[in-house]
Amino acid sequence: MKAFTYERATSVEAAARAAASVQGARFIAGGTNLLDLMKLQIETPTHLIDVNHLGLDRIEETPDGGLRIGALVRNTDLAADRRVRRDYAVLSRALLAGASGQLRNKATTGGNLLQRTRCPYFYDTRMPCNKRQPGSGCGALQGMSRSLAILGVSDACIAQHPSDMAVAMRLLDSAVDTMDANGARRSIPIADFHLLPGDTPQQETVLKPGEIITSVTLPRPIGGTHVYRKVRDRASYAFALVSVAAVFGKDGTARFAFGGIGAKPWRVEAADAAAGRGAKAVAEAALAGARTTHHNDFKKMLVERTLASVYRQREARA
Amino acid sequence: MPTDHVTRRGMLQGGAALAAAPAILSQAQAAAPRTGKGAPMIPVELTVNGREVHVPVDPRTSLLDMLREHLHLTGTKKGCDHGQCGACTVIVEGRRINSCLTLAVMHDGERVTTIEGLGTPDRLHPMQKAFIVHDGYQCGYCTPGQICSAVAVLEEIEAGIPSHVTADLDDVAVNEAELRERMSGNICRCAAYPNIIAAMRDVAGEKQA
Ligand SMILES: Cc1cc2nc3c(=O)[nH]c(=O)nc-3n(C[C@H](O)[C@H](O)[C@H](O)COP(=O)(O)OP(=O)(O)OC[C@H]3O[C@@H](n4cnc5c(N)ncnc54)[C@H](O)[C@@H]3O)c2cc1C
Numbered sequence: 001m002k003a004f005t006y007e008r009a010t011s012v013e014a015a016a017r018a019a020a021s022v023q024g025a026r027f028i029a030g031g032t033n034l035l036d037l038m039k040l041q042i043e044t045p046t047h048l049i050d051v052n053h054l055g056l057d058r059i060e061e062t063p064d065g066g067l068r069i070g071a072l073v074r075n076t077d078l079a080a081d082r083r084v085r086r087d088y089a090v091l092s093r094a095l096l097a098g099a100s101g102q103l104r105n106k107a108t109t110g111g112n113l114l115q116r117t118r119c120p121y122f123y124d125t126r127m128p129c130n131k132r133q134p135g136s137g138c139g140a141l142q143g144m145s146r147s148l149a150i151l152g153v154s155d156a157c158i159a160q161h162p163s164d165m166a167v168a169m170r171l172l173d174s175a176v177d178t179m180d181a182n183g184a185r186r187s188i189p190i191a192d193f194h195l196l197p198g199d200t201p202q203q204e205t206v207l208k209p210g211e212i213i214t215s216v217t218l219p220r221p222i223g224g225t226h227v228y229r230k231v232r233d234r235a236s237y238a239f240a241l242v243s244v245a246a247v248f249g250k251d252g253t254a255r256f257a258f259g260g261i262g263a264k265p266w267r268v269e270a271a272d273a274a275a276g277r278g279a280k281a282v283a284e285a286a287l288a289g290a291r292t293t294h295h296n297d298f299k300k301m302l303v304e305r306t307l308a309s310v311y312r313q314r315e316a317r318a
Numbered sequence: 319m320p321t322d323h324v325t326r327r328g329m330l331q332g333g334a335a336l337a338a339a340p341a342i343l344s345q346a347q348a349a350a351p352r353t354g355k356g357a358p359m360i361p362v363e364l365t366v367n368g369r370e371v372h373v374p375v376d377p378r379t380s381l382l383d384m385l386r387e388h389l390h391l392t393g394t395k396k397g398c399d400h401g402q403c404g405a406c407t408v409i410v411e412g413r414r415i416n417s418c419l420t421l422a423v424m425h426d427g428e429r430v431t432t433i434e435g436l437g438t439p440d441r442l443h444p445m446q447k448a449f450i451v452h453d454g455y456q457c458g459y460c461t462p463g464q465i466c467s468a469v470a471v472l473e474e475i476e477a478g479i480p481s482h483v484t485a486d487l488d489d490v491a492v493n494e495a496e497l498r499e500r501m502s503g504n505i506c507r508c509a510a511y512p513n514i515i516a517a518m519r520d521v522a523g524e525k526q527a
């Protein structure tokens with residue numbers, strides 16, 4: 001690990017200011033992704049700003065009946081929160097399908113959204129990777145791409161977004177609340193938060209330098225039957241090959257979001273509109289424009305089958 | 319990618335593996351190229367197994383390395399050093415975490431319990447006793463992490479925290495499927511899993527009685 005200096009921020013404003021003014025500074029929350037990458041020298045911050053003590057660890061009700069989740073709320077606490085279990089079960093389920101008990105005790109809401117890809121070439125510093133080293137090429141395009149994305153990809157990068165939580169957040173139309181170095185706050189719809197790789201796969205979100213996530217806000221509950229189905233190589237403790245988050249309304253409508261297949265948490269209106277026509281139709285709509293490799297072509301079939309399983313789960317509970 | 323990069327990294331990795339003594343760590347730090355302000359040692363105060371400790375550490379020091387190299391509490395093991403195996407599991411402020419994926423300086427003022435703090439050879443923790451009775455290990459390398467995790471898992475179930483296999487999110491109970499799922503962050507190369515689960519069920523039964 002490269003040498004760095006460390007500070008414990010004492011206020012959100014001070015944290016954002018410090019992050020914008022010190023070249024190479026980064027926030028550290030749970031540390032479960034950042035430190036992993038720092039050990040491999042994929043991330044080499046010169047200064048770490050610890051944001052664990054800023055009072056951002058609360059879950060509060062919003063005036064319009066939603067929930068504001070502090071950026072430092074741990075994945076375990078969010079999944080176990082009574083209101084989340086009752087009104088946003090798909091979020092509890094997505095969180096509990098991710099990582100391990102130990103990791104969820106540390107991992108935070110903000111850090112989870114910003115976790116970086118699990119592309120094996122991104123992790124291997126001997127290989128070319130446009131995301132890790134812009135302009136060096138993409139090792140995955142001609143390599144082992146079984147786990148990688150098939151939607152939203154580009155000639156520069158086909159990395160998948162690895163988060164389970166973010167898929168449920170996308171499904172629920174949450175918003176990412178931030179503060180920048182000047183103390184200005186904004187609320188970013190999650191649909192606009194993550195960027196597609198295009199020619200600049202190193203740019204993953206719309207956050208500006210120094211901008212800190214303060215919370216993620218969920219709109220008021222939408223009711224319905226909540227399902228999160230994750231398909232992976234092991235029964236537990238593995239990243240998704242394909243995951244589907246779904247909420248089925250009583251009126252026959254439904255919404256779907258997908259993990260493991262997109263360069264960002266994936267959701268398209270056409271898939272929701274196809275809800276009444278079943279798994280095959282939803283899969284077809286969701287997969288419009290999919291670009292697969294020899295290794296990950298199977299994901300298209302897996303999306304349809306996972307959706308079929310989601311429909312069955314819904315029927316079993318209705 | 320230039321070969322000089324690979325060589326330099328190889329050297330650093332070798333250096334880190336050899337750096338058993340803090341003295342070597344600080345030499346490595348002195349030799350490290352300093353871009354920004356450099357990285358002075360930071361004093362950390364923790365309560366480890368009920369004992370207060372004060373240690374100056376390089377900010378890079380993981381909680382795991384601090385426990386093993388600075389405090390010589392070598393019960394906590396280094397397996398993968400990337401949060402994938404669970405051998406480094408300790409309990410911080412009542413919660414199990416991977417001590418390899420967190421910095422010692424981030425835990426200033428906190429309480430840490432390691433396998434050494436759960437029980438001693440003549441006063442074993444019930445979970446330690448159960449692991450012996452049920453043969454919950456073979457080579458034993460992952461065992462301290464397994465036991466710390468197992469103790470915390472039973473507390474998580476008691477606290478009503480659901481898991482991936484909990485059918486009704488509001489109805490959390492001890493059963494084999496729950497224990498297996500919750501222990502999935504602790505890998506055992508000898509595959510002592512069935513016996514680990516038996517040990518945990520034994521302890522959970524005692525508690526409920
Ligand atoms: C072995 C293993 C298995 C895993 N399996 C899964 C899985 O199955 N599913 C899944 O979804 N995830 C999985 N994860 C990933 C895990 O969920 C993430 O590592 C975790 O959520 C990151 O949160 P953190 O708080 O630890 O982030 P950190 O590592 O602290 O930070 C991550 C990034 O976010 C930035 N950041 C953190 N907080 C803020 C903030 N408030 N404002 C602005 N920037 C911020 C940091 O600067 C850093 O760049 C796994 C991880 C490991 C190690």
Ligand code: SF4
Nearest residue numbers: 119121129138157158
């Ligand atoms: S897919 Fe993206 S992350 Fe993976 S090697 Fe190519 S550029 Fe890097």
